[in-house]
Amino acid sequence: MIRHLxxxxxxxxxxxxxxxxxxIEMAATASxxxxxxxxxRGRTVVNLFYEDSTRTRISFExxxxxxxxxxxxxxxxxxxxxxGESLKDTALTLxxxxxxxxxxxxxxxxxxxxxxxxxxxxxxxxxxxxxxHPTQALxxxxxxxxxxxxxxGLRVTIVGDVLHSRVARSNVLLLDTLxxxxxxxxPPTLLPVGVEAWPATVSYDLDAVLPKSxxxxxxxxxxxxxxxxxxxxxxxxSRRYGLDVRRLGALPEHAIVMHPxxxxxxxxxxxxxxxxxxxxIVEQVSNGVSVxxxxxxxxxxxxxxKENS
Ligand code: NCD
Numbered sequence: 149m150i151r152h153l154x155x156x157x158x159x160x161x162x163x164x165x166x167x168x169x170x171x172i173e174m175a176a177t178a179s180x181x182x183x184x185x186x187x188x189r190g191r192t193v194v195n196l197f198y199e200d201s202t203r204t205r206i207s208f209e210x211x212x213x214x215x216x217x218x219x220x221x222x223x224x225x226x227x228x229x230x231x232g233e234s235l236k237d238t239a240l241t242l243x244x245x246x247x248x249x250x251x252x253x254x255x256x257x258x259x260x261x262x263x264x265x266x267x268x269x270x271x272x273x274x275x276x277x278x279x280x281h282p283t284q285a286l287x288x289x290x291x292x293x294x295x296x297x298x299x300x301g302l303r304v305t306i307v308g309d310v311l312h313s314r315v316a317r318s319n320v321l322l323l324d325t326l327x328x329x330x331x332x333x334x335p336p337t338l339l340p341v342g343v344e345a346w347p348a349t350v351s352y353d354l355d356a357v358l359p360k361s362x363x364x365x366x367x368x369x370x371x372x373x374x375x376x377x378x379x380x381x382x383x384x385x386s387r388r389y390g391l392d393v394r395r396l397g398a399l400p401e402h403a404i405v406m407h408p409x410x411x412x413x414x415x416x417x418x419x420x421x422x423x424x425x426x427x428x429i430v431e432q433v434s435n436g437v438s439v440x441x442x443x444x445x446x447x448x449x450x451x452x453x454k455e456n457s
Contacts, residue, residue, distance in 0.1 A: 149446050152264050152271040156282040156318040161325050168290050170442035171435070177214070178438065187445055188217035191248040196238070196263075197274070198224040198254045203409055203433055204274050204284070208251045211440035220247075235259060239266040249448055252276070270447045278312050278373065284408055285318035287439040289326060291428050292363055294435070295404050300327035305357050306348075307333045308367035308389055308416050311340050312374070315408045316367055320348050331357055335389065337378040354389055358398040365406040366391050366417045382415055392418040396426065404428050 149166070150158045159167070177183055193212040197205050205221070212219045229238065235254075242250055249270040252260050257277035264271040275281040293299050304323055310316045310332050323330050324347035331349045332339065343350060351357050358364065369385065379385045386392070391405065399405075405417075405427045413419045422429060 151447070152260075152273075153282050153443055153447060154260050154264060154271065154273045155280050156285045156321040156325075158282070159286075159322065159325065164286070164289070164322060164325055167286055167439065167442050167446060168293060170446060171286075171290050171438040174214075174441040174445070175435070175438040178434075183214055184216055185214065185441075186216050188212065188215040188248075188448055191217045191448060192220065192246060193217045193249045193251065193444065194220045194222060194242055194247045195274075196222050196242070196250050196252045196254075198229065198252075198259075199275065201253055201275070203436065204253065204281075207433070207436040208272075208274060208283075208440050210437050211444060212249075214437070215441055215444060217248075217444070235262060236266055239263050243267050243269075249444060270444075272443060272447070275314050277314065278317075279314050280318045280321075281314040281408075282318045282322070283436070283440055283443055284315050285322040286443065287432055287436040288315075288319055288365065288406060288408070289322055290435045290439050291406065291432050292328075292404070295428060295431075296362060296402065299323065302328040302362045303331070303360055304328050304363040304365065305331045305333060305361040306365045306367065307354060307391070309338045309369045309378075310334045310343070310367065311338045311378075312370040313367045317346075319365065320346050324348075331361070333357055333389065335379055335385075354395065355398065358395055359400065361399060362403050363406060364391060364399065364403065365408075366411075368408070368410060369412055369416055386415055390416055390418065391421050393420050396421050396424065399426070406432060408432065 195208055209219050247269050251272045251274050252263055253274040254276050257279035259276050260271050260273040306316050320330050331351055333351050333354050407429050
């Protein structure tokens with residue numbers, strides 16, 4: 149198994165499948181009356197969050213606690229970061245306190261890589277700028293596999309603000325590793341430079357792609373990262389790239405609808421679609437805990453991990 153989880157590209161096919169298989173075992177513990185496993189007793193996991201988060205932070209905290217780790221939650225607001233303390237000095241402080249793992253979310257792409265150079269412990273990327281969010285890709289893959297029985301050969305369509313989405317980037321990398329075919333659908337202004345080199349097809353026509361999709365993953369329009377106007381109006385965006393009830397009807401019978409959350413209901417996804425039985429949005433959240441348990445278990449030295457680094 150790898151030492152840190154910084155990018156979805158760190159995971160080869162065997163490692164990715166090992167995480168997904170381990171997550172199935174972790175999920176089984178959630179249905180027991182005592183949900184805790186003793187695996188990480190005496191180990192310390194720090195959640196280092198420099199950016200707002202609801203589900204990812206709670207999910208990592210729940211996962212670490214279910215493995216019996218001691219969890220310290222750090223949020224940049226109200227800490228010495230607001231006094232100008234650098235990431236390096238914060239890292240040295242965590243190191244001195246004996247953190248075994250640090251889960252980091254940071255507005256700058258690449259911050260987890262720097263952290264990994266300064267710490268002896270394990271670093272897990274919980275979202276860095278517009279770069280990557282590997283555990284989200286793993287929980288999405290887990291959800292596809294549990295709903296559709298496989299990932300290999302699935303046609304996955306990812307729609308919306310690809311430019312600002314670390315979820316899209318990590319998903320494209322992991323899905324490619326696991327043999328799915330990915331199509332990105334977005335306005336040209338919301339596609340990153342160099343997207344041609346990604347292992348994915350690009351389309352601007354959502355209606356043409358939907359009938360050929362097993363999975364549709366809608367992305368949040370990330371207005372907080374936009375300092376310019378990337379599309380004419382919200383209405384125009386929804387008309388061309390939003391998933392409404394009519395478009396839901398164009399999907400094959402078995403297809404599922406995903407969204408990493410938080411959603412802009414009524415913009416990229418209609419409320420009736422978000423709440424429909426085809427939607428896996430709530431499942432994604434519960435699967436997130438099992439997947440993060442598996443990641444921490446394997447990286448912090450649970451049995452079953454393989455040495456390849
Ligand atoms: C995503 C994120 O923060 O990158 N959310 C999440 O982790 N569930 C996607 C988003 O913010 O749109």
